[in-house]
Amino acid sequence: MDFSIKQSCPQCGAPVYLHESTSLVVCPFCKVKNYITNTAVPRYVLPCHPSINQEKEDLYHVPYLRFKGAIFQVNATNISHRIVDTTELGVTSPLLPFSLGYRPQAMQLHRASPQTSGRFLYLTIKIKHILSRAVHLADMTVHVDSSLLHRAYIGETLSFVYLPILEKRGKIFDAVTNTPLRQAPRDNLFLEKSKPFQYAWQPDFIPALCPHCGWDLPGGSNSLAMICPNCDTAWELLPKGFRELTWQQGESSDGQAIWLPFWKMTTQIPELAISTFADFIMATKQQFTTTRPGNKKPMSFIIPAFKVRPEIFLQTATRMTLVQHLFHFVPGDSHIKPRHPANLACREARQFFKVILAKSAVDKRRILPMLPGIRFINVKATLIYLPFHDDGHDFIQEQSGIAINKNVLSWGRKL
Ligand SMILES: [Zn+2]
Ligand SMILES: [Zn+2]
Numbered sequence: 001m002d003f004s005i006k007q008s009c010p011q012c013g014a015p016v017y018l019h020e021s022t023s024l025v026v027c028p029f030c031k032v033k034n035y036i037t038n039t040a041v042p043r044y045v046l047p048c049h050p051s052i053n054q055e056k057e058d059l060y061h062v063p064y065l066r067f068k069g070a071i072f073q074v075n076a077t078n079i080s081h082r083i084v085d086t087t088e089l090g091v092t093s094p095l096l097p098f099s100l101g102y103r104p105q106a107m108q109l110h111r112a113s114p115q116t117s118g119r120f121l122y123l124t125i126k127i128k129h130i131l132s133r134a135v136h137l138a139d140m141t142v143h144v145d146s147s148l149l150h151r152a153y154i155g156e157t158l159s160f161v162y163l164p165i166l167e168k169r170g171k172i173f174d175a176v177t178n179t180p181l182r183q184a185p186r187d188n189l190f191l192e193k194s195k196p197f198q199y200a201w202q203p204d205f206i207p208a209l210c211p212h213c214g215w216d217l218p219g220g221s222n223s224l225a226m227i228c229p230n231c232d233t234a235w236e237l238l239p240k241g242f243r244e245l246t247w248q249q250g251e252s253s254d255g256q257a258i259w260l261p262f263w264k265m266t267t268q269i270p271e272l273a274i275s276t277f278a279d280f281i282m283a284t285k286q287q288f289t290t291t292r293p294g295n296k297k298p299m300s301f302i303i304p305a306f307k308v309r310p311e312i313f314l315q316t317a318t319r320m321t322l323v324q325h326l327f328h329f330v331p332g333d334s335h336i337k338p339r340h341p342a343n344l345a346c347r348e349a350r351q352f353f354k355v356i357l358a359k360s361a362v363d364k365r366r367i368l369p370m371l372p373g374i375r376f377i378n379v380k381a382t383l384i385y386l387p388f389h390d391d392g393h394d395f396i397q398e399q400s401g402i403a404i405n406k407n408v409l410s411w412g413r414k415l
Contacts, residue, residue, distance in 0.1 A: 010205040033208035042159040043112040049178035059118030061162035063090040070310040074150040081310035086134040090123040119194035149371040152351040220341035248329035252387035259385040261305035261342035263349040267376040285362040303349040305342040323400040
């Protein structure tokens with residue numbers, strides 16, 4: 001479930017209510033549009049009980065790591081996946097509550113800011129370990145006889161949610177409810193293991209304008225890659241701001257086409273001697289019933305740039321990668337519409353190469369054990385839009401006939 005976050009408009013200061021995955025902040029008062037970026041992990045705090053005077057009390061914020069997304073694992077015999085939605089304590093301490101329960105969903109979170117009173121406890125457990133614990137809780141632990149070969153996180157969100165606590169009269173209080181939790185530790189323990197709000201944690205707000213021509217850069221509320229309707233440039237929203245992307249579109253003879261975004265990630269795999277798509281077909285031992293694609297086109301992975309359930313994501317990425325010889329690309333033209341928002345980051349798609357390779361390999365016993373040592377070199381990302389037609393139930397890709405059920409795309413339901 002998504003959290004709701006209260007945020008001040010960077011232009012006029014009015015309160016704006018966002019979801020965790022919101023990338024475009026539209027102020028309902030001054031109407032200014034900004035994209036939000038974070039070089040640090042976003043930090044949110046649970047609100048203190050109104051009876052607490054935050055200025056006068058010894059207030060501390062306890063970090064919980066929040067992860068919501070899909071985890072894929074490849075081991076010697078199979079590929080498994082799971083949706084994980086977890087909030088885990090990031091501090092090793094028996095004094096602190098292990099879980100926040102349903103409070104983050106039920107309450108209005110605030111973004112941590114220089115105005116947030118109190119100190120923030122250090123994270124003492126590595127993010128990697130917290131995520132491994134989440135995998136364990138999701139019952140995806142690898143059996144003793146089959147070792148883990150690759151794990152990919154296709155994460156929708158990663159953030160810290162802080163629980164405020166108070167130290168008074170020798171006890172720790174939960175500052176959300178203002179009720180005692182247990183005896184306080186020895187003097188100054190929290191003080192030593194905490195620091196005040198850090199400026200590096202603050203997000204940046206970037207005007208939603210094309211960096212090339214200054215035109216409005218439209219996108220859905222969760223978009224991570226946008227096309228300028230004026231100068232036809234494409235931009236990816238990265239933690240440090242916009243980066244220009246190469247973008248292309250598939251050819252279409254259908255005037256009513258619907259366009260879905262994918263990442264075309266061209267690469268070479270030296271350990272398997274793959275540099276062309278024909279090499280990939282050979283290495284994974286594909287059986288083609290029709291003509292074998294013998295062309296020398298460079299190898300690319302074709303990965304959805306939109307979020308869908310893990311099994312659909314895996315199936316679509318693998319099938320699209322295996323039919324890449326059917327697509328012909330031309331330079332992108334912003335007039336093609338409707339275009340599905342691109343809301344899955346390129347860096348997440350990159351984590352997926354080994355999963356697609358494992359899924360495509362006919363001879364899994366040979367390819368899968370090689371995965372840990374496999375490298376992808378000269379990776380080049382292009383945002384591509386491919387034409388689909390709506391048959392009422394599915395979106396059908398024009399050249400390959402690959403279908404994506406409309407119900408799995410929330411956007412599909414709105415059309
Ligand atoms: Zn405003
Ligand atoms: Zn422009």
